[in-house]
Amino acid sequence: MSGPDTASIPLASRAGRWIVVSTVLGSGVAFLDGSVVNVALPAIGRDTGGGFAVLQWVLDAYLLTLSALLLLGGALGDRYGRRRVFQVGLVVFTAASLGCGLAPTGEALIVARLVQGAGGALLVPGSLALINSTIAAEDRGRAVGTWAGFTGVSSALGPFLGGWLVDAASWRWVFFINVPLAALAFAVTARHVPETRSGQAGPPDLLGSASVTFGLAGATYALIELPARGWTPLTAAALVVGVLGLAAFPFVELRGRHPILPLNLFSSRQFTGANLTTFSVYAALSGALFLLSLQLQQTMGYSALQAGLATLPITVIMLLISGRMGAIAQRTGPRLPMSIGPLGCAAGLVLLTRAQPGAAYLSGVVPGVVVFGLGLSVTVAPLTSAVLASVDADRTGVASGVNNAISRLAGLVAVAVLPLVAGMSDPGGTVGTGFTRAMLISAGACALGGALSWFTVGDRRLGVDPVAVPAVDHCCQDPCTCERP
Template sequence: MPEVRLASPQGRWILLTTVLGSSMAMLDSTVVNVALPTIGRDLGASLAALQWTVNAYMVTLAGLILLGGSLGDRYGRRKVFVIGVVWFAAASLLCGLAPTPGVLIAARALQGVGGALLTPGSLALIQASFHPDDRGRAIGLWSGFGGIGAAVGPFLGGWLVSGPGWRWVFLLNVPLALLCAPVALRHVPESAGEDRAHGPFDVLGAVLGALALALVTYALIEARGGSPAVALAAVAGLLAAVAFWHVEKRRPDPMLPLDVFASRQFTAVNLVTLCVYAAFGGFFFLTALQLQVVSGYSPLQAGVSLLPTTALMLLFSARSGALADRIGPRLPLTAGPLLCAAAMLLMLRVGPDADYVTDVLPALLVMGAGMVTLVAPLTATVLASVDTARAGLASGINNAAARAAGLIAVAALPLLAGMGPEAYRSAAAFDAAFRRAMPVCAGVLVAGAALALAFVRRPGPGCRRPECRTHGWVTAPPLERGDRRA
């Protein structure tokens, strides 16, 4: 039984390093969008290059995050967490020094590998290190500080872009890692899961999953050109997805056990997750550009503008989670997406010289209310829809599904909205495409609400752990890994 107490110096060091580690990956998911127009101008990048700046990170992160959790369970969570932090920092340094869009995109893909190693370990280290009597409070603090990090991310990104420059959005990770890694090595006890001695890793499954995501993403981003390479990539991506399914079905120890989807509730909630986080991914990618390209906001103003959504999540997610415990998840998972859909339609008011108070803020407040309503119950319902022993696997699948949905949305939405390669350089062209994109996002959310209404039912005893109810995650649900026994 772990014996570290939260009030002890070691307990505080453990909390610090896990918060720093998770914040590094989370900040990069929220601050980069604000920097995109400046990156594009400085490096002479096309819209497709900006999409890849976001998606190269998401491809490797979404494709490898389940494998990263398994590596920690097998070889030691602290060891894999520290390797992930160092890897992430090295890739961040390369991002910050990138002379061309191609180098930046490659470095972002490497960042995603580091994120896949460190992200699952952050919460798992808390669960494995703290005494059971302190674990709930420690997770609550971890979740709360993570929410603050998510809320501060857009503001920090805007400040860095407007001040020291966009490269510091990435370079900031280096000093954070220099603090995080030594603290982890000195103060965090090593731990591993029960599967330490199990069979070989499903490396083939991980490679096929990441390859399928990368090829489909490439086909969507480059589809405007209509070249044979695009069609070939699309077909190859679908074939890789089919091969992934066959590998996972037949392996004795798959990365993604397909029998977990035998739970109708689990399948339904993950379909809702795909709809919700696809819309969120497209919304935050395009809104950061719309505010700067069309409305004339500075990067700092655009970053500050986005604060209300995550601030509302941080302040009210716990109450939303408690309400869902009482009334069941069906109503929140139906009403929340509908509120977010309404917010995206309200964003159609945001055009040239948009006034923040009358045009932007109402949409973001409604968006925040919708996210508060649905995000915590979504996480809790996923974890309550499978056996307790598989809660870590369920959380990992749900987290990967959310990230993959955002990845596909960032690739597909500009194509569906008719954005040309240079659209973000023209306020009129981008504004017209944005007005076509927001109803698409709203439609995806309405589809998610319909799925929840039709298929989500009240599960057994819900997830009452703090990470299920109190968080400010924007781009994905909180990821729970590891042994949850006392």
């Protein structure tokens, strides 16, 4: 099967099952990588040196290219073939993972992470696009549900596996583990997945992609390096490039014939509000979990495995509850859960301020991660449905991609900005005394997300099928990693 979309393969057929296996394996590589890196950060810092800024870059280098190129990756798949772009993403991601594992210095690791993010930007959009373009419409919801369940399991195993690999072998195996999985995914895709493409896809928006990439790169470099280096010609130039690139981006998109970000989507109040909520909540999630992993290991003396297991309740709660919340939002509308859920997240982050030296796990950590997990579970599924219900049916794909990219952008900004505003600039790479302040700032961001939802999101019942939209988180840097269709 080749050429334009021909979604006619039954899920129960041998071909349909192989397609799901391929997408689960391909997505699982990215999801597993995202959920294991946080617990490896202290070990990476000890081995490579470079201080706190290097740890920030290990996360943000990946998120930079992923968030900037994510929409372009989806457009390339539509135009040049989803299977082809998916396989290219696998190759790039795997080669970069090997480079990460072999990196002799922190700088080399950061470069490899940049490439890994570019591979992820080709790989991540292709996973569900392959299902949507090949599986018969009547089976698609079940196929996506199967995909979501298996990828959720891979995300849940990530912190445990990452911690075990760091303690038993080396942080380098956190990246090496991707190689055999991706090789298997490539082989299955090449043999069993048909090629599809959109007959109406226009040329990729390279100018828009360049503008946002240079803008994010310059701004991120300035935000991370200014506390350590101060004002130098390089940091000043990076800030100027960042501001100019980001300022030019909306004008480039308005003039482009095939923009990666159609700005008229934001004429919908609900779409804008839901994406602002996404940015607030997922910025708090990414920044808080980044610093919590460092706090547990550097300040409280946890091993990497113990730190990975410490945040596992968030993923377990997400897997158990998010689907039910999607069904509730289907009946009641998204406004109330999207307002209450972020407040629950905020309460959980306030409780995490008790994660201090001498505190027991059950009293200092568990209450915060459980309450935070409950709040996130209440938020995510209604948020997904609200985004998709705010646009016409033929634009749900691009709306979903925009929301996905915004969630990654939120993580990028949070990892760069939160340590700065919380007063963390320890050259030794430790959290220092700013952990409590950072948790409270993150709690404030979540509360802001709840308020935004209350004033911008409608309360009418949704017409989006909660089975066809997996109610799972899409922050690939955290233990509840997943993506939007």
